[in-house]
Amino acid sequence: MGSIVKEKQQTNVLLVTVASQGHVNPMLRLGNLLASKGLHVTLATHEHALNHCSNKVGPVHLEFFSDGLPQAYNRQADDDFDYYMNSLRTHGPVNLSTLIRSHSRKFSCIINTPFVPWVADVAAQLGLPCAMVWIQPSTLYQIYNCFYNHLNEFPTKNNPHMNVKLPGLPSMCTNELPSFVLPSNTFPTFDSILKEVFHNIHKIKWVLGNSCMELEKDVIKSINDDGGSFWPIGPIVPPSLFGKVDKIGGDLSGFDQFKSDKESDCLKWLDKQNPKSVIYISFGSIIYSSQKQIESIASGLKKTKRPFLWIVRLPQNQEKKGFEILEEIKEQGLVVKWSPQTAVLSHPSVGCFLSHCGWNSLVESVTAGVPVIACPQWSDQPTNAKLVTDVWGVGVKLNKDSDGSLCGEEVARCVEKIMSGPISVEIRKNAVELKNAVAVAVADGGSSDRNIEMFVNEISSFS
Structure with missing residues (x-):
């Protein structure tokens, strides 16, 4: 047992994400979780976040790389979002690679979020295994995989109101599908990012889902039955929701203006x-x-x-x-x-x-x-x-x-x-039952906890 713990303590992992609160928060929570399993965790994001935080949040060390834009640039402006993401796509790979090569620690694995799909290419160039944290429900992973890899039919301009039935999911009408798979989608940048993710999913060794079997059992089973390597490790939420001490803090106020x-x-x-x-x-x-x-x-x-x-x-x-x-x-x-x-x-x-x-x-x-x-x-x-x-x-x-x-x-x-x-009693009953099921999933020995342990053991072997 002592040698296993020592091996984990020598294992360094790098998390990479855009500096958006909805992405940084779950990645920091994941970092906290991995650190609790004995890993040394570093999170890298683009350097304009330097003004908002120190070099460490809880047990997670922070590093920064340039997205190619000046500090004063407004990355929150909707009309400039495409320009911002294109700059990150152009400059991010080189600058992240430089950060990794010059870092004092040798990383055993890189873990990214979907908004930076190019991280998988950086990992491959450096000979490192890559994992992706899927920060949306497993249901969305299945929908996007089927859509971008043309595995099922979806609404088109000629047939905009068709119902869609996918493996492991109930039938969905148009207004129940994610907006990016609809012919009415007006966000080409998101479409481009998701297309890159799912056309290159073979570059990802593990997909870590921010969900659990107790929430999405049928669709997760379907993804893995079709040859996927999808490991639900969540929900990745503040430990305070389970009555535990939160080393990260209740909110990342530095990212919330x-x-x-x-x-x-x-x-x-x-x-x-x-x-x-x-x-x-x-x-x-x-x-x-x-x-x-x-x-x-x-x-x-x-x-x-x-x-x-x-x-x-x-x-x-x-x-x-x-x-x-x-x-x-x-x-x-x-x-x-x-x-x-x-x-x-x-x-x-x-x-x-x-x-x-x-x-x-x-x-x-x-x-x-x-x-x-x-x-x-x-x-x-x-x-x-x-x-x-x-x-x-x-x-x-x-x-x-x-x-x-x-x-x-x-x-x-x-x-x-x-x-x-009349249905409020049933809704509250279901909410309590789901709450209890989720608590069991993330507790020691639960379904999500076991997946985290397996993931940690696998990446520790790469040290």
């Missing part, structure tokens, strides 16, 4: 509310709220007369004037720019989560056992919402108007349905 409200403000307010009475509303760290959307949600909340905690993000050049309805309901709830989400979801006063269904938020909600009102926007979110309603039975979905906008009446209907309607 909107953290301006004190953590205690939200939690102190929640302490004053009744158990399972509060509607928590958040649409993630990327999506800005339009005036129409805010007014619709606010009018729905007003009808319910229930307490709420609402994270409202407005574009930086947009003031709060014109949102009089927020003033009308300010005594009913609390509106802030940021919240300590895992602490909020774990709070006994929270009764449901009105969410965009981004995967990080969704697995945090599932781990906390909180029912979900699904309000998907784009990307993987429509498919994640189907998991919520049709596969797990832990929530309901908001129906949008024909133009894609929300209606206050529909918001109120969904809130009442999930908080006190």
Whole structure:
């Protein structure tokens, strides 16, 4: 046993990701997990993040490489996203390779996220095995693999409304599929990235899924039955959701420019509310709220007369004037720019989560056992919402108007349905059962823990 532990302690792994909160957070959590198994872990991201953090977060060491753009460049601007990703694709491989060659430690494995698929080429050039962390649900991995490798038929311009049935998955209609596989997709950069990932999946030795067998058993089994090497090791969420000490911290505030409200403000307010009475509303760290959307949600909340905690993000050049309805309901709830989400979801006063269904938020909600009102926007979110309603039975979905906008009446209907309607008891029962199943998966000897152990043992053999 001593020799095995010593071997693991001499094993160095390098994690590589874009400096986006939705990617950095799960990679740091994974790094923390690998470090707990005895590995030395380094995370590399592009150097504009230097202004936001130190050279170590918990047990994870940080390194930085240039994406080819100046520090002052606005990497969050939507209209420049393609230029930014192209620059990273052009300059990232050379600069990452230089970092690895000059590093004081010899790495045994490189682990990347899908947004930097070129890392697999860097690993191959250096003679290192490469793993990819699939940060979305396993269901999306199956969909994209079937789509980009032309294994099944998908909607086309001539047949835009066809249903799709894939191995291990229920039948899905167009509005339940990820937006990038639809003929209406208007994000060519994402399409290009995903195409590169799945056309070159043979370069990846292991795919580590941010999920577990207890959440997506059928599709994971199907992926591996078809010759894949997909190992679910999640959910990769803060240990605090399982009642454990979080060495990383509750939130990577250095990557979140909107953290301006004190953590205690939200939690102190929640302490004053009744158990399972509060509607928590958040649409993630990327999506800005339009005036129409805010007014619709606010009018729905007003009808319910229930307490709420609402994270409202407005574009930086947009003031709060014109949102009089927020003033009308300010005594009913609390509106802030940021919240300590895992602490909020774990709070006994929270009764449901009105969410965009981004995967990080969704697995945090599932781990906390909180029912979900699904309000998907784009990307993987429509498919994640189907998991919520049709596969797990832990929530309901908001129906949008024909133009894609929300209606206050529909918001109120969904809130009442999930908080006190006839199916609310069944939804809460399912949410608790799923919470318990996930806790077992990540506990010592659970399905995800066993996969982590096997992965660590395999890469340790490369030392």
